Amino acid sequence: ERAFKELLHFMYSGKLTPAIEPTLLVDILMAADKFEVVSCMEHCLAATLTKTAKKFLAQWYKDFLSTEFQDELMRVPLAGIQAILSSNRPRTASEESIYDFVLRWARSQYPNSEERDKILSSRLLPLVPLSMTDAIRIDHPSNIVNFTINRDLCNNLFPLGTVRSVPFNCEGLAFFISACCKEKEQLQFFNLSINMIEGKGATWGPIDYKIEVMTRRSLEFVTKHRHTTPPNTRQTVGCKVPWSELMADDSTFFIDGKLHVRVHVKISQQA
Structure with a gap:
């Protein structure tokens, strides 16, 4: 509910409430993705909020492949996953686990294989360790x-x-x-x-x-x-x-x- 209110607030004012906690920021990204409010997604990950969004997400999910966050991360939209992967290297067990997570997330979010391959090749795999x-x-x-x-x-x-x-x-x-x-x-x-x-x-x-x-x-x-x-x-x-x-x-x-x-x-x- 708070995320939806923040999304409505952004749609009317073009701004988000300052100092948003990381969990709410993720929920706003998910809501913006669901309702296709592209300007809100771009606002969260570009311009003045780019560093803040990445800092929130990367810090909140610094152990982002731990069991505690697996279910929650599978619900995070594409923009959020990109923000996490774009941050300084997430603290995780290995490069293999990052790669495996990206493939599982894409398979969960994009059942259509052609769309999934396009998202992986153009948006996600370039962010995985080379x-x-x-x-x-x-x-x-x-x-x-x-x-x-x-x-x-x-x-x-x-x-x-x-x-x-x-x-x-x-x-x-x-x-x-x-x-x-x-x-x-x-x-x-x-x-x-x-x-x-x-x-x-x-x-x-x-x-x-x-x-x-x-x-x-x-x-x-x-x-x-x-x-x-x-x-x-x-x-x-x-x-x-x-x-x-x-x-x-x-x-x-x-x-x-x-x-x-x-x-x-x-x-x-x-x-």
Whole structure:
């Protein structure tokens, strides 16, 4: 009710009450977003209130991925999420958790996959730490996903780096691809994996995964890994290659300085 009154006050006066507490500011942003009062949203996040809005939101949600705020944050509109991400780096467990939260929030707020992809690519992912979204290029006409990774980017993953693709959709479920360098028994490996984004309430049948890599010898895709997961099972699927083999001077994995990978994702209907 207070947020609605503040919104009405703004619509008549063009101003908000000074020294608004952070929870009310978030509610005003949500109300302005709901009733499409663009001028109020812009006023909260631009001009004289830009620093104040970001300070309020960033301070209030400084532990913004803690369990305490999860449900509340999922209700925050796009403008509020942008303000939080635009502030100095939110205090959180890892860059991966920021990325995962952004994907879950977008999936919750934008059920339409085309609209969601547009919001993610133009409004949100540019605000996520660059190392998590940099340079995995995707093309997915159906349930086949083709992507490339530059050799320089792969080289920069050593010794324990990670990059992720933008999300892609397959038959109502959302996925992303990650590439990383990991250590096991004092040896370094290059890992490729397909990851499903959590979708609350969603159900699905068995999923068949296949990962293929193009080699320089044949210029054709060679299967590196196959796996089928049971119904309604969220599981990371992937394969690995010794780092020394991948990055060798005579490596067969890079063609014109790029690693070419093709992923098949086939979701069967439940019996």
